Amino acid sequence: MIHHFIGGAKFNDVGSHQHTAVNPATGESIGQIPLDSLVAADRAVAAAASAFPAWSETPVGDRIQHLFRFKSILESNAKDLAAILVQEHGKTTAEALGSVRRGIDCIEHACAAPVLMMGRTLPQIAVSSSFCRTKEEGGVGIDSVVDRLPLGVCLGITPFNFPIMVPLWMWPMAVACGNTFVLKPSEKDPQSTVRVVELAHEAGLPAGVLNLVHGGVEVASALIRDPRVCAVSFVGSTRAGAEIYASAASAGKRVQCMAGAKNHSIIMPDAMRDAAVEGIIGSAFGNSGQRCLAGSTVVCVGDSAEWMVPRLVDAARAIRVSAGSDAGCAMGPMQDADGFARVIAAIESGQSDGAQLLLDGRALKLPTNGFFVGPSIFDHVTPEMSLARNEIFGPVLSIMRARDLDDAVAMVNKSEYGNMAVIFTDSGHAARRFERTVQAGMIGVNVGVPAPMAAFPFAGWKRSFFGDLHTNGEDGVRFFTKSRVTVRRWI
Numbered sequence: 001m002i003h004h005f006i007g008g009a010k011f012n013d014v015g016s017h018q019h020t021a022v023n024p025a026t027g028e029s030i031g032q033i034p035l036d037s038l039v040a041a042d043r044a045v046a047a048a049a050s051a052f053p054a055w056s057e058t059p060v061g062d063r064i065q066h067l068f069r070f071k072s073i074l075e076s077n078a079k080d081l082a083a084i085l086v087q088e089h090g091k092t093t094a095e096a097l098g099s100v101r102r103g104i105d106c107i108e109h110a111c112a113a114p115v116l117m118m119g120r121t122l123p124q125i126a127v128s129s130s131f132c133r134t135k136e137e138g139g140v141g142i143d144s145v146v147d148r149l150p151l152g153v154c155l156g157i158t159p160f161n162f163p164i165m166v167p168l169w170m171w172p173m174a175v176a177c178g179n180t181f182v183l184k185p186s187e188k189d190p191q192s193t194v195r196v197v198e199l200a201h202e203a204g205l206p207a208g209v210l211n212l213v214h215g216g217v218e219v220a221s222a223l224i225r226d227p228r229v230c231a232v233s234f235v236g237s238t239r240a241g242a243e244i245y246a247s248a249a250s251a252g253k254r255v256q257c258m259a260g261a262k263n264h265s266i267i268m269p270d271a272m273r274d275a276a277v278e279g280i281i282g283s284a285f286g287n288s289g290q291r292c293l294a295g296s297t298v299v300c301v302g303d304s305a306e307w308m309v310p311r312l313v314d315a316a317r318a319i320r321v322s323a324g325s326d327a328g329c330a331m332g333p334m335q336d337a338d339g340f341a342r343v344i345a346a347i348e349s350g351q352s353d354g355a356q357l358l359l360d361g362r363a364l365k366l367p368t369n370g371f372f373v374g375p376s377i378f379d380h381v382t383p384e385m386s387l388a389r390n391e392i393f394g395p396v397l398s399i400m401r402a403r404d405l406d407d408a409v410a411m412v413n414k415s416e417y418g419n420m421a422v423i424f425t426d427s428g429h430a431a432r433r434f435e436r437t438v439q440a441g442m443i444g445v446n447v448g449v450p451a452p453m454a455a456f457p458f459a460g461w462k463r464s465f466f467g468d469l470h471t472n473g474e475d476g477v478r479f480f481t482k483s484r485v486t487v488r489r490w491i
Contacts (some may be wrong), residue, residue, distance in 0.1 A: 086332075093329065154174045271424035350378045
């Protein structure tokens with residue numbers, strides 16, 4: 001049984017229902033995860049609430065010393081953590097190591113909290129003459145100051161696709177700013193998350209500052225409703241994000257929900273061909289397509305399809321699909337049976353809608369155990385097809401055709417999502433027009449996956465995000481703090 005981690009120690013309440021986590025490369029069970037322990041949920045929030053007064057009064061420079069030590073410990077344990085990710089998620093070793101590194105970047109950013117939390121002051125913003133003894137005194141000066149203060153108990157609900165990196169988007173900055181935190185990871189692959197929390201406590205993080213509780217929808221709902229929770233940070237599907245945003249916001253909580261996506265890559269006729277193919281293949285099939293920045297739709301402009309399409313098919317067919325720990329593996333399995341079934345259904349839907357299946361991931365030579373499906377590519381996909389409208393979250397690439405750049409951008413903007421869009425071009429004019437007209441919060445020019453570094457916000461638009469302040473960057477600091485204005489005069 002995979003344990004909770006509450007108040008600085010393991011907690012083993014199992015509830016009445018459990019989820020069986022499996023190794024996606026073999027289908028074998030690797031652990032039982034509690035799904036409905038409301039006792040653990042209440043205990044985690046209570047521990048965080050109890051720890052908040054002392055932690056919030058701890059000087060910020062002292063708070064981040066724990067994060068400095070934690071960063072060093074994570075770097076020393078990166079290979080071991082990556083091995084857990086490969087086993088429970090199915091990532092390749094390179095992908096797993098990369099995701100740990102991006103998580104460490106977030107810790108480094110949070111270590112700058114003494115600078116990032118700085119307030120502002122404006123002396124002599126006004127003058128009051130009410131208490132002057134003589135006319136010559138000229139009035140009493142008034143100064144104004146704005147400070148950034150912690151909120152209280154914060155909650156993070158994180159997805160299965162990046163069980164180390166995404167939690168590190170949230171809790172390091174939250175605790176650096178003086179909050180305490182309750183983390184509810186995905187029940188599908190939480191072992192790496194548990195290990196990271198244990199390592200944070202090895203770095204000296206005080207008991208109750210960071211707590212981890214497992215669970216499904218019932219536990220997540222209880223945590224969101226808990227009146228002691230002040231802020232909710234979520235990454236997951238659009239359906240769940242919309243529901244969590246409505247529930248938490250209506251209760252007066254601060255909330256940010258990073259949700260689903262349907263990302264597009266525009267290929268101009270003048271694009272550098274090798275760079276474009278490499279960028280699209282990595283974006284569409286990296287992490288087996290299980291990421292919210294996966295470039296799952298290519299829009300070929302003009303005659304670019306003549307050279308782009310056959311090269312994409314050849315490159316995708318050459319991808320070696322196997323267990324993530326295998327030498328030379330370029331793509332691992334889907335994380336679980338549900339993900340595998342979702343991809344198979346998407347392929348069948350594309351065929352029934354009349355799209356041209358150029359590469360069938362079901363027909364490739366694949367391992368017989370686990371949840372393996374190879375890269376699939378459809379051509380002549382049209383905007384009304386399910387392939388073009390719905391997030392698949394798997395290794396299925398759709399190719400659409402556009403007359404010109406404006407036609408391509410119109411196809412992108414028609415989507416209800418607005419997470420990411422990229423363009424491959426050698427034209428500064430085309431790139432600038434794309435930048436000014438495309439409706440997406442994260443865009444790239446000749447970059448397959450424009451994932452922001454930790455100093456910049458992860459900034460989805462439209463139904464890819466619910467809230468006002470994004471995670472990471474200055475938005476992350478503002479999300480996990482509240483401002484207080486003081487007006488002073490000395491008589």
